[in-house]
Amino acid sequence: MAEYRIDELAHKAGTTVRNIRAYQDRGLLPPPRLEGRVGYYDDNHLARLRLIGQLLARGYTFAIIKELLVAWEHGKDVSEVLGLEKVLTDPWSDELPGQVTVEELVKTFGAGLDDEQVARFLDRAVALGLIEPEGDHYRVPSPRLLHVGAELVAAGIPLDAVLDIAEQIRADCDVIAGRFVNLVNEHVFDRMPAAAPGAEEIPQLAAIVRRMRPLVKMVVDPFIARAMEARAQEALGARLELIRDHLQQAGR
Template identity: 30%
Template sequence: MGARLTVDELAAAAGMSVRTVRYYAGLGLIPPPERRGRQAYYADLHLARLNLVRALQEHGLSLTAIEDYLARIPAGGDADEVAVRALALTTWSPQPPEVVSRAELEHRAGRALDEQTLDVLAAVGLVDHVDDQFELQPGFDVYVKLLSLDVGIEGITAAGLAVRRHTEALAEELTEIFAQHVVGPYRARSHHTPEEVASFQSTIVQLRQLALEAVVSGFQRAANQVINRSLRGAGG
């Protein structure tokens, strides 16, 4: 059964309010607690499922979509299995996207933004326009700095689209590699000790950081190789 937590302790561990935990319980997102008399106790599985709910919300899923996703996971399943799913889905961004008004967006950018610029920001995946609000994605501040340089909007747009195209392809490939060679072998084992669970979680966190560092250093190395080839070609 694992840890026995009261609803207050569960809410604190999940970083949610008690009201939210009870609401999610009412929706069936977590299984019923163990009852001893009038007291309800929650376990590691409940916490793992709440963490999974948060991970799914961070990816923009509605509660209805989350219900459908969780319905495919046995309610009495293993807490480690649910924890692995949550960890694999946890957003790579250090901060969740910001939601701002048009005035706040322009204040953040430090300049007025015309419709063409907003279309460009949306095209390169840095701003999502929903109703009268804007959701800022990681990289927004860097791109706005590019807009202040003496570079045509066409060139900036082309560069942004190239970055988006190649990084999305790279993310898909790396995610598949992690799933096949890291998550898959771990989930294939029927039982995990607490030490193995902690080690796996640490491994995933470190792999993410190393992957980000490898992407930066790999681009630097590739860019240098392109420059060197160009210089050799020019000298030929």
């Protein structure tokens, strides 16, 4: 097994001597083998340094990294832990984000609005997560949502009313998501041992979360379809009857 002095190890791992010493102080990296006053590190240290770098790049705190490394030392597969994290943090939609300029937004949504009203519209759209400032343009996380809003405005619905309903639907969807998460928490996660899940349980947790993705859409789509059918028939049916009665009276 190769051995390295601290500066050689830092170069191999793509880090700094200062970072290596900081990791040792935090208990993330075992001490080197000492010969006199010189410390020698081996490939195990190098592998651990590379893993620490990967975890830091993914946003893990030092405390969480230490827990993962302890699990690794006890024979648990850190890649399985990372696999669960990936399932939890991956986007739940395959929709590709887009981008739009202020001019394009104003042309689509802001016809007839003054500068103050346009600024208020942009602020509300950002607060709702419909657009995100990005340099001289806006990033659009969901072009589909923006398209729906544009169609509603084109149909004659006031922009403020469209933003109001977007805010309400977002809150409704948050409630639905919370119900699904609580369901899995109560009947799956909460029934597991109080201690951290074992290596054999982590892939099962990832699989459960992965299976939730299509299930949420499969449940929501038919419910919203049936609700729309009932509401549309109830609301528009009454209006159609009024129109029919009016036509009958006009034809007499």
